[in-house]
Amino acid sequence: MSQQGQQNGPGGDSGYDVLVIGGSGVDTVVRVDALPVPLADSVGVSPISEWPGHTGGNVALGCQALGLDVKFLDVIGDDWIGGQVRERMAKGGVDFEPMISPAGTRRAVNLVDPAGRRMSFYDARDPEGLRMPRDFYAPHVLRARHVHVTIMGFARHLLEDLVGSGVPLSTDLHDWDGIADHHRAFALSADLVFLSAAGAGERIGAVMREILREGRARAVVATAGAGGSYLLTRDGGSTPRHVPATLPPAPVVDSNGAGDAYVSGFLYGRLAGRDLEACAGMGALAGAYACTVAGNSSLIGPDALTAEPSGAA
Numbered sequence: 001m002s003q004q005g006q007q008n009g010p011g012g013d014s015g016y017d018v019l020v021i022g023g024s025g026v027d028t029v030v031r032v033d034a035l036p037v038p039l040a041d042s043v044g045v046s047p048i049s050e051w052p053g054h055t056g057g058n059v060a061l062g063c064q065a066l067g068l069d070v071k072f073l074d075v076i077g078d079d080w081i082g083g084q085v086r087e088r089m090a091k092g093g094v095d096f097e098p099m100i101s102p103a104g105t106r107r108a109v110n111l112v113d114p115a116g117r118r119m120s121f122y123d124a125r126d127p128e129g130l131r132m133p134r135d136f137y138a139p140h141v142l143r144a145r146h147v148h149v150t151i152m153g154f155a156r157h158l159l160e161d162l163v164g165s166g167v168p169l170s171t172d173l174h175d176w177d178g179i180a181d182h183h184r185a186f187a188l189s190a191d192l193v194f195l196s197a198a199g200a201g202e203r204i205g206a207v208m209r210e211i212l213r214e215g216r217a218r219a220v221v222a223t224a225g226a227g228g229s230y231l232l233t234r235d236g237g238s239t240p241r242h243v244p245a246t247l248p249p250a251p252v253v254d255s256n257g258a259g260d261a262y263v264s265g266f267l268y269g270r271l272a273g274r275d276l277e278a279c280a281g282m283g284a285l286a287g288a289y290a291c292t293v294a295g296n297s298s299l300i301g302p303d304a305l306t307a308e309p310s311g312a313a
Contacts, residue, residue, distance in 0.1 A: 015143035016095075017068035017271055019167075021132075021158065023056020023150030024074045024085045024098070025106030027120075027256060029295065035113045051256065051295030052088035054106060055172060056150040058257045058296055061092040062264025062286065065299035068271065071140050072096045075130060075154060077104030088296075099136060103127050116252040116291055130154045134161065141165050146271060148172075148263070151186050159189040163216070168192070172263055175199030178207035188215030192270070194263055197224040205240055208232045219276050221266065223259055223287070231280050243280040250292040261290035265305055282306075 031046045053061065060072040072089060076082040076098045082105040089096035109121045132154050138161065141147060147162055148170045149155050162169050173195035176183040187193055193211050200207045208220040212234055222230040222240065230240035265286025269279035282305055289300040 015069075015145065016071040016140070017145050018060075018063045018070050018267060019140050019144035019147045020056050020060040020063075020070060020072045021137060021147065021149045022074050022152035022155045023054050023059075024072070024076055024089075024096075025052070025054035025057070025108060026081045026084050027051045027053065027295065028107065028109045029254070029256065030109065030111050032111050032113055035111060035117060035119055037111060049294065050084065051297075052084040053257060053260075053296045054108070055174070055260050056148075056152075057085060057089065057094075058260035059148055059150075059172075059263050059267075060089065060094045060096070061296055062261050062290075062299050063267060064092055064094050065301055066264060066268045066305060067302045068268060070094050071144065073098070073132070073137055073140060075099045075101045075126065075132060075152075076106075077101055079104050081105040081107060092296075092299075097140075099132060101126065101130060103130070110256055112254055112256065116255040118255055124153075126153055128153065131157060138165075141167055146170065146267060148267065149186065149190070151183060153182075156182065156185050159185060163189050170194065170263070170267065172259065173199075174259070176207070178203055178210065187211050187217075191216055191218055192266075193217045193220045194259070194266075195220070195222055196259065197222040197227070197230065204230070205232075208240055209238060221280060221283070223262055223283075225255070225258070229262070229280055229284060231276060233276055241277070243277065243284060246281075246284040246288040248288040248292050252291045254294050255291050257296050258287040258290045261299065262287035265300070268302070268305060 029049045064070045078100045107123045111119045169190045170192035171186040171190040173183045175196045176199045178200045197204045211220045219233045228245040229243045232240040262283035266279045266283035269282040286300045
């Protein structure tokens with residue numbers, strides 16, 4: 001375990017606190033005056049920036065910044081975009097071990113308005129037949145206290161093995177509508193499920209109950225941005241409990257990565273033995289902090305995460 005983890009994190013003496021599988025790439029961020037963008041042949045914008053991370057990368061970086069020992073496995077390209085991912089993970093202290101795919105590294109173009117809201121154009125580019133060999137990931141699973149698996153196509157083929165390992169498993173379904181079969185496989189396999197409330201809209205409560213009823217999850221968390229989040233557990237009744245959003249400590253700049261930061265904060269609390277509502281509060285604080293900086297340029301640390309809350313939105 002890293003020195004930082006020994007001092008601040010809740011991890012054990014050996015192995016990894018969190019193994020993250022899949023979900024790296026580079027975001028190209030374009031700041032616009034409003035969303036949706038008016039139709040025009042050309043629109044002047046402020047300097048365009050690029051942020052390596054994506055969902056798996058951001059969770060890995062967020063957990064590492066909190067003093068957890070992290071291993072990150074993924075498939076990227078032998079290209080300059082993949083080089084950006086490698087460089088960012090190294091800078092963040094993440095033990096990143098990628099396989100190389102001839103299809104290249106995933107990308108996204110994100111339009112961000114002055115309020116920090118975004119519209120993302122995601123280029124997954126992974127071929128349908130992409131696989132991660134068992135001998136590549138299995139030894140790391142056995143060394144992990146917790147596995148966070150992203151909803152990459154190749155990762156779907158790992159689910160049965162991950163469940164069989166007995167290591168606690170989490171996933172983020174993002175804006176799942178509650179219908180798509182690809183996301184459902186992850187929803188029903190994980191012990192802890194995150195998703196955005198936006199995807200299912202008014203049906204989000206029913207979707208959360210279905211995940212608990214049909215799957216293995218002990219808890220489901222739906223994030224709703226400035227509206228806070230909702231927590232549903234097997235022993236907490238049938239109505240999701242609302243967890244207020246935390247007031248950002250500075251003006252909102254960019255909501256990219258806020259959901260991933262929420263996951264990192266929640267996992268930190270869970271590995272520290274906090275109850276689920278306390279974990280949701282820590283997730284809310286980490287997500288609010290992430291909104292005050294561009295991309296993943298600054299991530300909340302354990303001291304700020306465990307400080308007394310300054311207020312709720």
